[in-house]
Amino acid sequence: MTFESTNPPSSGAPRPSDDILVRVNIALLRTLQQYVPPEIQFQFDLPAKEKLPGEPTVCLFLYDIQEDLELRHGESRVYQTGDGKFAPGRVNIRCCYLVTYWEPAQSQPALANGQSMVVMNTVLNALLNLHLDREVEQYLQRPVSLQVIAPSERLSSLGNFWQSLGDRPRLSLGFTVTVPLELAVPDDEKPVPPVMQAGALSTPSATPVLEALAQTFRRALVAAVLPGLDGMPTARVQLERLAVSCLNDGSKLDVxxxxxxxxxxxSACHKAVTAWLGTPGSWPDAVKALHDAKVDTGGLTEIKPLKSGGQPVD
Incomplete structure (x- = not known):
């Protein structure tokens, strides 16, 4: 059985990629060269046991790359006024390195101030001072975060690691570099016109003038409806508990x-109140300013009496 790809063949040049990993390596090399003696060589892998470096060499081994979820946060894409588009989104990438020092085999034991210790000391100083090097961020064109860690935090077992290389353990230094990687921008993304004027959104609100008008309206409602409910002892209590509010449309504050x-x-009070609210022409002159306002009775609830079986009366 054979399977054919449903994807169309690619044509033209490949899509551009962010070369941040390459630039991080170059930035690290530039920084280390400012601290380490000039006769020391650099390489970005681990030497094979059968082919050790012929000269003193610092090896920077990038053994793990992962998204830094601890630094994940919502970051808005920056608007670029030049082309009217938003800058690419970014994802924080953590690069885990292991630094080791290698030199030709020597019959003498390592000393407290031997060259391997001196070189690794300069490497440690270079990495810890990396955040002070403004040229690094200028070269990377984005912020960078570096942390010196124990290699065993990222390697399953340091002893097994050296055993797999067929070599005895040696002094090593682990560190991580976290940098943002720019994501690709869709080809069909169109420019967005700039906002030339900013202002607050208009939302309905109640001003002191409208609050006073609402109280006047409630008193007018009670005065108009209550006489028709004479003989109902709870009518006044129900009407006095009505909540009345007047809101503007957000454009004219006191209208x-x-x-x-x-x-x-x-039921009786509900019928009388809704009937009065539905006839603005009968409202008194005290609330004449409200004649053109929209009446919202969605908050009115009719309480119907219950039958003997617990069902409301129709």
Whole structure:
């Protein structure tokens, strides 16, 4: 059985990629060369046991690359006024390195101030001072974070690591470099026109003038409806508990655009209140300013009496 790819063949040049890994290596090399003696060589892998370096060499081995989830956060894409597009999104990448020093085999034992110790000391100083080197960030064109760690935190077992290389353990230094990697931008992304004027969104609100108007409206409602409910001892209590608010439309502060009436009413009170609210022409002159406002009765709830079986009366 054979399978054919459903993807169309690629044509033209490959999509551009962010070369941040290459630039991190170059930035590390430039920094180390400022501290390490000039006769020391550098390479970015581990030497084979059968082919050790013929000269003193510092090896920087990039053994792990992963997304730094600890630094993941919501970062808005920056708007570029030049082309009217947003800058590419970024993902923080953590690069884990192991640094070792190699030199031709010597019959003499290593000393406290031997060359291997001196070289690794300069390497440690270079890495710890990397954040002070402004040229590094200028070269990378983005922020960089470096942390010296124990190699065993990223390698399953340091002893097994050296055993797999067929060599005896030696002094090593582990560190991580975290840098943002720029993501690709869709080909069909179109320019976005700039915002030339900023302002707050208009939202309905109640000003002191509208709050006073709402109280006047509630008193007018009670005065108009209560006489028709004479003989109902709870009518006044129900009407006095109604919540009335006047809101503007967000553009004109003291001009009412909506009247909201909410509360619990029995069937008789509910019928009388909704009937009065539905006839603005009968409203008194005290609330004349509200005649053109929209009346919202969604908050009014009718409480119907229950039958003997617990069902509400129709």
């Amino acid at each position: 009412p655009a909506r009247i909201s009436v909410a509360g619990l009413l029995d």
